[in-house]
Amino acid sequence: MTVRIAVFLLAVASVVGLAGCNTVAGAGKDIQTAGEGIEKSAENNQ
Numbered sequence: 001m002t003v004r005i006a007v008f009l010l011a012v013a014s015v016v017g018l019a020g021c022n023t024v025a026g027a028g029k030d031i032q033t034a035g036e037g038i039e040k041s042a043e044n045n046q
Contacts, residue, residue, distance in 0.1 A: 005041050
């Protein structure tokens with residue numbers, strides 16, 4: 001279950017990264033958003 005969630009989050013982060021990061025600042029925001037999603041998922045699975 002945890003691996004499935006991690007793969008899903010990685011796929012979402014990749015799509016967001018490819019679609020929306022035109023600048024370094026944009027890439028930083030995308031990475032931060034992905035990190036927040038992973039953190040939330042980890043908190044929910046404790």
